[in-house]
Amino acid sequence: MLCRRTLRGPAVKPTGDSEMSAAQRNLDAYWMPFTANRDFKKKPRVISGASGHYYTTEDGTRLYDTFSGLWTSGIGHCHPKIVEAVQKQVATLDYCMTFQVTNDKAVALADRVIGMAPEEITQCFFTNSGSESVDTALKIALGYHRARGEGNRTRLIGRERGYHGVNFGGMSVGGMVPNRKVFSAALLPGVDHIRHTHDLEHNAFTRGQPEWGAHLADDLERLCALHDGSNIAAVIVEPVAGSTGVLVPPVGYLERLREICDKHGILLIFDEVIAAFGRLARPFGAQRFGVMPDIITTAKGLTNGVVPMGAVLVRDSVYDAFMQGPENMIELFHGYTYSGHPVAAAAGLAAMDVYDEEGTFDQSAALEQPFEDLLHSFAEHKHVIDVRNFGLMGAIEMAPREGAPGARGGEAHKKCFWDENLVVRNGMDTLQFSPFLNSDPDEMQRSFEGIRRVLDSIE
Numbered sequence: 001m002l003c004r005r006t007l008r009g010p011a012v013k014p015t016g017d018s019e020m021s022a023a024q025r026n027l028d029a030y031w032m033p034f035t036a037n038r039d040f041k042k043k044p045r046v047i048s049g050a051s052g053h054y055y056t057t058e059d060g061t062r063l064y065d066t067f068s069g070l071w072t073s074g075i076g077h078c079h080p081k082i083v084e085a086v087q088k089q090v091a092t093l094d095y096c097m098t099f100q101v102t103n104d105k106a107v108a109l110a111d112r113v114i115g116m117a118p119e120e121i122t123q124c125f126f127t128n129s130g131s132e133s134v135d136t137a138l139k140i141a142l143g144y145h146r147a148r149g150e151g152n153r154t155r156l157i158g159r160e161r162g163y164h165g166v167n168f169g170g171m172s173v174g175g176m177v178p179n180r181k182v183f184s185a186a187l188l189p190g191v192d193h194i195r196h197t198h199d200l201e202h203n204a205f206t207r208g209q210p211e212w213g214a215h216l217a218d219d220l221e222r223l224c225a226l227h228d229g230s231n232i233a234a235v236i237v238e239p240v241a242g243s244t245g246v247l248v249p250p251v252g253y254l255e256r257l258r259e260i261c262d263k264h265g266i267l268l269i270f271d272e273v274i275a276a277f278g279r280l281a282r283p284f285g286a287q288r289f290g291v292m293p294d295i296i297t298t299a300k301g302l303t304n305g306v307v308p309m310g311a312v313l314v315r316d317s318v319y320d321a322f323m324q325g326p327e328n329m330i331e332l333f334h335g336y337t338y339s340g341h342p343v344a345a346a347a348g349l350a351a352m353d354v355y356d357e358e359g360t361f362d363q364s365a366a367l368e369q370p371f372e373d374l375l376h377s378f379a380e381h382k383h384v385i386d387v388r389n390f391g392l393m394g395a396i397e398m399a400p401r402e403g404a405p406g407a408r409g410g411e412a413h414k415k416c417f418w419d420e421n422l423v424v425r426n427g428m429d430t431l432q433f434s435p436f437l438n439s440d441p442d443e444m445q446r447s448f449e450g451i452r453r454v455l456d457s458i459e
């Protein structure tokens, strides 16, 4: 079969030469994720290096990263401890399957992560991403009920405006409309959603958790009445919704969800792909909120984003339910080629060392107040309709431009990059912030000064 590239001739043939500069490089072959490809390729923003809190471009420009990667890199880029651990591991044991044999680093990391988790959480299953963690957690939930003779519990409940990755399971329980729209026919059956907690009328410009809205958790009772609670396997929520614009749970909301799950025998899954490993000043969001889920999904901060890796952390009672059949039989038919990859696990172990040695979670706690104050200094800005924050997660929501939703946010992102040497993240007209857990407060302040100049300059 002739491919388009051949038909179009060598002018657009990728050279494969990684030493070329962005200006020379042909971007045609590169289909970018979650990006407006044609718009991007008109004026590409290509990063080629990083150190600490800064990225560098090929022409040597330094850019301050206001998003710590993609919520990933809390202790900064190219942390020397992680670099060293990865370099050593890749030259010692590059790969080893973890089906029927395993590697020392995966074993050590599981033990380390469980040591930081709430007491009842005793098991760690490795994946390669947040999306895989979510699909793994949903499968564990279904397997758990079936193992206990409650195979009728097949329904999965997510929440509007939830983000649980892009695989079929996570997309189905997720509540981000553009992610679901095109794939609507192939979403999992038997999934329903509780309403989200975002309400500007009651909660605009709240610092931390809103006082209003615990009752929104009662929407789960509505679904239990509709489907019968005995048919529901699990409810999955992000403790603080991240990707859809930092939606903070009202005081008492998560507690109420837990109560309703207990009442109906439903597993509660906290998707902590963003929340875990210090973003909320604790190893896990569950500890910050004092609410115990049955399953926690993680990724991102597990390795500080250095090597892709995720993990699903499971309560002892859930694991025990699987451990009932003949001992020589596989209890959970599930796993990835790269589950527990030794290089990823080595990065994870080094990240955990840094979190301990540098007191990362305490650093994160100390930054909460200055971060909150900087964010809320935008409350009076002409474009801003809400500011919200919890832990080191924050958002500034701007009003959409008449007839052009997302345009203002997109323009702010580009202007920050080109005019202020700042990498900022926008979801439509909401700017999201994920500062480094070990940010320098002065640098953080300067970054917000740049953002203010940009917001002042756009229509």
Ligand code: PXG
Pocket: 070, 071, 128, 129, 130, 131, 132, 134, 163, 164, 165, 166, 238, 242, 243, 244, 271, 272, 273, 274, 299, 300, 425, 427, 432
């Ligand atoms: N669950 C949650 C809560 C997430 O935040 C995923 C699952 C999926 O993880 P992977 O590793 O498969 O991407 C995520 C990922 C944003 C943004 O702009 C956030 C994510 C992904 C893309 C964009 O906030 N989080």
Ligand code: PLP
Pocket: 335, 336, 337, 338
């Ligand atoms: N497709 C094929 C043909 C495979 O052989 C495998 C794994 O062996 C997969 C997909 C799944 O890949 P992974 O385990 O990396 O998720």
